Amino acid sequence: MYYLLPFRFERIDNKEIIVNEAGDFWVAETNTVDRIVNRKISPDEELYKDLxxxxxxSEQPIPDLIDNYATRLRTKKSFLDGFTSLHIFVLTIRCNQNCIYCQASSRECSASIYDSKKEYLASAIDLMFKSPSPSLTMEFQGGEPSLVPDLLQYAIEETERKNIEYKKQIIYVLCTNSIYLTDQLIEICNKYSVLISTSLDGPEFLHNHNRGKTDSYQKVIKGIAKARTMLGADRVSALMTTSEYSLNYPEEIIDSYLHNGFQSIFLRPLNPYGLAIDTSDWNMYFDRFIEFYKTALDYIINLNKKGTFIIEELTALILRKILTPFPVGFVDLQSPAGIINSVIVYNYDGYVYASDESRMLAEYNDFTFRLGSVFDRYEDIFYGKKSQDLAxxxxxxxxxxxxxxAFQSYCGADPVRNYSTQKDPYGFRPTSSFCKKHKAIISHIIKLITERENEVLPVFKEWLKRNEG
Ligand code: SF4
Known part of the structure; x- marks a missing residue:
């Protein structure tokens, strides 16, 4: 006779994937779960010892090693230790591009009423320093933040000045399309070790199509080259967004990343915010995205097997959750959710939002996730009624x-996404595109690990090693 400890399971093809509370998984034959819960596993079986x-x-109501187990669970949740560590500052929502899927509801280039004000930035920085986290990431977004270098400089200098008292570790990130990286901007980035996160959607014809411009690709490539030369190659990273058009070109997109000297790619789907909300059929889009992801991942694995190192970052994040005891600092795959616990957004207009997506909803006059203004008290924003309701x-x-x-510990909660797609922050998993995507991707990765272990595990282990380094 034995006791049952909490576990969950999922049937994939003719196997049962059994996952414990700490996220360790076990692949078993069909009917194993039935035998476990009906106490039919005999102590003579090898399986008994594994379980x-x-x-x-457990052979006792509370296992002897419960404290070790609790420590492992606590380690997995240690991303919560410092509370909000990613602080996004939207310096402007003006932009010089015209992306077909724009999620930031950008305005035309000359409309400076869409820029932030210095007094908003100063108050937001005060709020940021109230965060208990000893290390903070200050991310500058838009629109296109390179259009307002003076605001960028002001925000960084103000932070540096105040940090003499707080002594926090601060990482600066500039999210830019790299079209307008002027010498002034590069100088600021150099002086304060600002990391550049740019966007590159793939080869020239595809990138230009997604940007709604004919010359965007050449300008971006020039901007990336300039940033690499002046700041160092390791200070520049790129993200891609998979438009409906991009879904046709998985291999071409990866080749273009390699061609442009990147050793990693993050296969990001569209999110249903901003202009992207008009994309006709989300179900069909996500079905196609999942196929796109699988094809692209296979291509990437094959490249690695042939000696070309390139990481697919979403897979690497999920692998870290599945194969290691460590937490993952990726806000989309967190529970409790990334909103407020890990990320907060100070918008250009002086309001504070639960996440980047929350402020995008606000551009469409939906203020559900507006937590307050930069002039409110820290406690009222981070622990106020709205935050409590979201909790x-x-x-x-x-x-x-x-x-x-079964995939609970590998996945995450996203009330903003639920609200945006299903009009309810609680959400309904059977029809959720978020759930469908994650279930399909996590199942696929587990299948790869179990069915093609010898082929994929050496590649995946290299990815995990590189991301730890
Ligand atoms: S969103 Fe779906 S896949 Fe993720 S934990 Fe919830 S039910 Fe599982």
Whole structure:
């Protein structure tokens, strides 16, 4: 007779994937779960010992090593230790591009009423320093923040001045399309070790199509080259967004990243915010995205096998959750959710939002996730009524569907996404595109690890090693 410990399971093809509370997974034959719960596993079986050591069953009501198990769970949740560490400053929503999927609701280049004000930035920086986190990431976004270098300089200098007292570790990130990296801007980035996060959607014809411009690609490539030369290659990274058009070109996109000297790519789908909300059929889009992801990942694995090192970052994040005891600082795959716990947004107009997506909803006059203004008290914003209401729905451990999903510890909760797509922050998993995408991708990765272990694990382990380094 043995006791059952909490575990969840999922059937994939003819196997059962059993996952314990700490996220360790076990692949078993069909009917294993039935045998476990009906106490049919005999102590003579090898499986019995495996289940014991995996904290799926126990010979005592409380296992002897429960404290070790608790430590592992606490380590997985240690991303919560410092509370909000990513502070996004939207310096302007003006932009010099015209992306077909724009999620930031950008305005035309000359309309300076869409720039932030110095007094907003100063108050937002005060709020940022109230965060208990000893290390902060200050990310500058737009629109296109390179259009307002004076505001960027002011925000950084103000932060440096105040940090003499707070002594926090601060990382600066400039999210830019790299079209307008002037000498003034590069000088600021050099002086304050600002990291450049740029966007590159793939080869020239595709990138230009997505940007709504004919010359964007050449300018971006020139901007990336300039930033690499002046700041160092390791200070420049790129992100891609998969438009409907991009779905046709997985291999071409990866080749263009390699061609432009990148050793990693993040296959990012569209999010249903901003202009991207008009994309006709989200279900069809996500079905196609999942196929795109699988094709692209296969191509990337093959490249690695042939000696070309390139990481797919979403896979690497999920692998870290599946194969290591460590937490992942990726706000989309967190429970409790990334909003407020890990990220906060100070908008150009002086209001504070729960996440980047929340402020995008506000551009369409939906202020559901506006937490207050930069002049409000820290406590009222971060612990106020709206934050408390969101806390009721922001963890996979207790929302319906996720609470008994085998992939709970690899996935995340996203009330803003639920609200945006289903008009309800709680969300409904059976029709959720977020759920569909994550379930498909996590299942696929587990299948790769179990069915093609010898082929993919050496590649995946290299990725994990590189990301730890
Ligand atoms: S969103 Fe879906 S895949 Fe993720 S934990 Fe919830 S039910 Fe599972």
């Amino acid at each position: 014991l050591s995996s904290f799926i069953i 009721q729905v922001w963890a996979t451990e207790f929302i319906a569907g996720c609470a008994d999903c």
